[in-house]
Amino acid sequence: VRGLIYDRNGTLLAQNRPSFNLEITRDQVDDLDALLRDLAPVMSLTPGDLARFKDRARKTPRFRGVALKTNLTPEEVAHFESNRFAFTGVDIAAGLTRNYPLAAQASHLIGYVGGISEADYSKLDERLYQGVNVIGKLGIEKSHEEELRGTPGARIVEANAAGRPLRELEQRPGQPGRNLYLTLDAKLQQVAELALGDLDGAVAAIDPQTGEVLALVSKPGFDPEPFVGGISNKQYRALLNDPDRPLYNRALQGTYPPGSTIKPFMSYAGLANDEATQDTHAYCSGTFYLPNSSRKYRCHKRTGHGTVDFRGAMARSCDVFFYQLAMNLGIDRITSSLGKFGFGRATGVDIPHERNGLLPSREWKVRARKEAWFPGETLNIGIGQGYWQVTPLQMAQATARLAMRGGGYEPHMVHAYEDPLTGAVTGVTPTALQRFGVGRAQDFETVVSSMESVMHEAGGTAYRVGKDAPYRIAGKTGTAQVAGLSQTEEDAPTLESTPKRLRDHAWFMAFAPTDKPRIAIAVFAEHAGHGGSVAAPVARQVMDQYLLGRVVYATATLAATPDEALTTDSGGSFEGYVAPDEVVAAPVEPALGEAAPAPVDSTADAIDAPDPESGFVTPLATPPTTGDAGERLPPDDEPPAKPTP
Numbered sequence: 001v002r003g004l005i006y007d008r009n010g011t012l013l014a015q016n017r018p019s020f021n022l023e024i025t026r027d028q029v030d031d032l033d034a035l036l037r038d039l040a041p042v043m044s045l046t047p048g049d050l051a052r053f054k055d056r057a058r059k060t061p062r063f064r065g066v067a068l069k070t071n072l073t074p075e076e077v078a079h080f081e082s083n084r085f086a087f088t089g090v091d092i093a094a095g096l097t098r099n100y101p102l103a104a105q106a107s108h109l110i111g112y113v114g115g116i117s118e119a120d121y122s123k124l125d126e127r128l129y130q131g132v133n134v135i136g137k138l139g140i141e142k143s144h145e146e147e148l149r150g151t152p153g154a155r156i157v158e159a160n161a162a163g164r165p166l167r168e169l170e171q172r173p174g175q176p177g178r179n180l181y182l183t184l185d186a187k188l189q190q191v192a193e194l195a196l197g198d199l200d201g202a203v204a205a206i207d208p209q210t211g212e213v214l215a216l217v218s219k220p221g222f223d224p225e226p227f228v229g230g231i232s233n234k235q236y237r238a239l240l241n242d243p244d245r246p247l248y249n250r251a252l253q254g255t256y257p258p259g260s261t262i263k264p265f266m267s268y269a270g271l272a273n274d275e276a277t278q279d280t281h282a283y284c285s286g287t288f289y290l291p292n293s294s295r296k297y298r299c300h301k302r303t304g305h306g307t308v309d310f311r312g313a314m315a316r317s318c319d320v321f322f323y324q325l326a327m328n329l330g331i332d333r334i335t336s337s338l339g340k341f342g343f344g345r346a347t348g349v350d351i352p353h354e355r356n357g358l359l360p361s362r363e364w365k366v367r368a369r370k371e372a373w374f375p376g377e378t379l380n381i382g383i384g385q386g387y388w389q390v391t392p393l394q395m396a397q398a399t400a401r402l403a404m405r406g407g408g409y410e411p412h413m414v415h416a417y418e419d420p421l422t423g424a425v426t427g428v429t430p431t432a433l434q435r436f437g438v439g440r441a442q443d444f445e446t447v448v449s450s451m452e453s454v455m456h457e458a459g460g461t462a463y464r465v466g467k468d469a470p471y472r473i474a475g476k477t478g479t480a481q482v483a484g485l486s487q488t489e490e491d492a493p494t495l496e497s498t499p500k501r502l503r504d505h506a507w508f509m510a511f512a513p514t515d516k517p518r519i520a521i522a523v524f525a526e527h528a529g530h531g532g533s534v535a536a537p538v539a540r541q542v543m544d545q546y547l548l549g550r551v552v553y554a555t556a557t558l559a560a561t562p563d564e565a566l567t568t569d570s571g572g573s574f575e576g577y578v579a580p581d582e583v584v585a586a587p588v589e590p591a592l593g594e595a596a597p598a599p600v601d602s603t604a605d606a607i608d609a610p611d612p613e614s615g616f617v618t619p620l621a622t623p624p625t626t627g628d629a630g631e632r633l634p635p636d637d638e639p640p641a642k643p644t645p
Contacts, residue, residue: 001096001420003148003177005110005140007186008212008415012101013110014141019097020072022080023065026057028089035087036068042083043069043076048232052115056133059121063165067133070229071097098134098141098228102186104221105193108249109184109351109413111139112224128152137227140180140413143350147417150177179418181425183212191545192217195538200244201506201525202251204396205542208517210430211400211409213349214546216393218254222246252354255389256524259478259531260317261507262338262384264402264447266325267314269337271443275328278310278446284320290327290375297323297379300479314450315460317477319383326382331373334381335361340406340436341398348431349393349411358389385481395522399509403474403517405444406437448474448514455510462508465536471547475510475539477531503527508535512543519546 005014022043029035036050045068053068060066068090072080077092084090098113100106113134116124120135129135130152136142156170192203192215203217226235239247248254270276286304288297299305299319305312313321326334344359358364360381362373380386393411401408410431417426437443451474455466461477482502506525511517521542523535540553 001150001176002098002113002134003150003420004179005148006179006181007184007189008182009185009187010181011186013106013182013184013186015099015101016096017099019070019095020077021067021093021095022069022072022076023091023093024053024068025063025065025089025091027062035089039068039087039090043080045069046232048230052230056115059116065091065093067093100224102189103223103225104246105217106184106186106189107139107221107224108218108251109139109189109216110224111141111351112137112227113141114227115230134228138224139351140182143352144180144414147180148177151175176420179420180414181416181418182413183207183210183214183415184216184413185214185546188215188542188545189217191215191551192538192542193219195541196525199525199528199534200250201523201528201535202254202392203521203523203538203542204251204393205519205521205546206396206400206411208400208403208408208511208520211411212415212430213393213411213413214519215542216251216351216413218248218250218252220244220246249353250524250526251392252349252351253391254524254526255355255357255391256505256507257386257388257480258384258390258395259480259505259507260319260384261395261476261478261509261522261531262382262388263314263317263322264451264476264509265338265341265343265398266322266329266334266382267310267447267450268402268437268443269329269334270325271446272337272437272440273329273333275333276310276325278450280310281307282313282318282321282324283307284318286320288320288323288379290379293376295376297376310446311450311453312459314447314476315453315457317454317461322382323379326378327375329378329382331360331362331378331381334378335359341401342394343390343398347393347397347411350413354393355389355391357391357394358387360387384478392522392524395507395509395524396520399511399522400517400520401433402444402447403511403514403520405441407435408433451476451510452514461532462536465532465540465553468553469512469540469543470552471512471543472514473510473512473540473543474514475508475536477536478507478509479530480505480507482527501527504529506531506534508532508539510536510539510543512547519543 002016004012004016007013024032024035026032036045036053039045040050049069053066057066069076072092080090080092100110100112102110114137115133116129116135124135128149128151132149132152136145136148141148152174156168156172157165158167158169159165188205192205196203196217196219200219202219203215204213205215206213222239226232267276270280284299284301284305284307286299286302288299289295290297297319300317304320305316305318308316308318308321312318329337339359344357346354346356360377365371365373365387377386381388397408397411410433412428412430414428416428418424452472454460454462454477455469455473455475457463460466462475466473466475481504504527506528508523508531509521511520519542521539523538523542525534525538528534537553541551544551544553
């Protein structure tokens with residue numbers, strides 16, 4: 001029996017339900033084609049049912065029953081029983097089928113099981129799948145297949161020359177799969193889904209103290225149930241051709257420019273490399289120019305912010321301040337400093353098909369594009385545009401590391417395993433990450449304080465969302481350009497006048513409470529506009545639910561949803577967390593003069609899509625952006641950057 005999957009509070013996320021299947025034992029049938037032809041109108045068989053039956057039959061001995069149609073309704077069972085006399089070799093068999101109570105709300109995370117394909121058989125040990133007809137195809141169901149599957153039992157039988165069993169000699173009992181208790185909070189997951197409303201996007205929330213993933217939403221999702229019994233070609237094609245791409249996991253596979261959410265990390269880089277202090281000032285006229293260049297680099301506020309200091313630049317998201325900071329740092333120090341937060345490499349979360357994203361660097365551009373690095377590209381990197389590619393989970397993890405002042409843990413989805421026979425629960429020990437910034441604690445505090453001004457000081461880009469919060473939030477809004485302005489355009493078009501595919505993406509990242517962080521979150525809303533007005537309210541509602549147990553800052557969607565409509569049922573026996581036997585202390589970054597670990601290759605990855613049965617869809621390529629904040633190519637009057645000696 002396959003193991004069950006629960007959330008952190010014992011709410012069932014994947015279960016086994018009794019089912020009835022229509023089976024044919026070919027050894028008892030004289031004319032299989034005639035049988036199928038006669039049975040088709042009686043049981044409303046589809047071409048998909050027949051194709052799957054023939055595929056299963058090729059892998060099964062003739063004397064064993066092969067499922068023709070699964071998950072029969074009571075009406076279908078009754079209808080067959082009344083016609084059973086006409087179909088020798090056909091029978092109704094009882095079994096178990098996988099069921100997912102949250103349906104689309106956790107489909108990308110939990111995944112689903114499906115029939116074992118030829119490709120699956122080529123990779124697995126068939127001895128472990130004797131009598132098993134499903135395998136994890138996506139999500140947790142796939143990544144934790146070994147724990148969930150269990151060990152099949154066996155019977156040693158004496159058989160004749162045709163393979164027909166004569167008598168049983170020995171029976172070996174099997175072992176059921178282990179139950180999984182995830183770090184996920186099902187109610188928090190639903191609140192995040194509702195808070196996104198009609199938006200397509202993603203929400204990733206992590207406990208910074210442990211690396212446990214509290215919520216991981218990708219919207220829209222899909223119903224996993226059809227995949228369990230074998231999805232029809234028509235249904236699958238409809239999902240593939242849906243313009244909203246419901247099979248695309250935006251939280252792990254979606255890579256986007258981070259926009260202004262990169263500015264807290266740029267601020268840290270400036271402080272850590274002594275290119276900025278909390279007293280650093282810059283004058284913003286609305287436009288920035290590189291030396292000896294007429295190329296405009298605009299601030300989002302076309303009239304400029306005037307003189308801004310370190311704190312004010314973060315609160316008001318002044319692009320000119322960060323253009324100057326990026327120019328002072330240079331691309332090499334930016335790459336080195338921001339790589340410590342995990343940008344440019346997968347987080348390592350235990351869900352398959354996570355993408356690396358891209359932390360741009362001089363070396364990457366030479367390797368990938370055979371081109372030198374240009375100074376103007378450094379400015380774009382400084383405000384989160386250009387070549388950047390970041391997943392929402394990466395942003396949440398980077399935020400968690402900032403919350404932990406350089407420490408942190410690897411994100412993970414499983415908190416504990418339960419033996420269903422003994423009830424024994426084994427906790428999972430978090431994996432500590434190498435701590436950085438040791439000896440420069442004030443750098444982190446300066447950045448965190450400036451992020452608080454975004455939320456709690458008048459003029460902050462998310463002040464309306466954070467001003468009445470009963471806890472302190474450190475956050476940053478972001479609006480990532482998809483298509484920019486030409487040099488001759490002065491005013492940005494309105495959101496409503498822009499085709500949806502060219503509208504800006506909305507970002508928001510935060511952690512709270514700032515002094516003792518319990519949640520780090522990243523919200524991404526695809527083609528939705530401004531981060532402060534769209535993404536920040538989503539994050540506030542999720543933080544409310546987790547920290548207060550209820551949503552105080554409610555949008556119309558959540559306000560109209562009664563609390564009892566959210567999943568709270570606990571079907572498991574798990575009574576809260578089991579403390580790990582040992583929490584590994586975070587390793588410390590090498591001191592000056594010591595050997596540092598080898599750098600991580602931040603080349604943007606290219607994932608090979610599994611077979612279509614897995615439900616994974618290769619992400620569409622992100623089109624190059626153009627314009628002042630998303631320029632890919634340098635202007636003619638900018639020379640290439642000089643190579644570092």
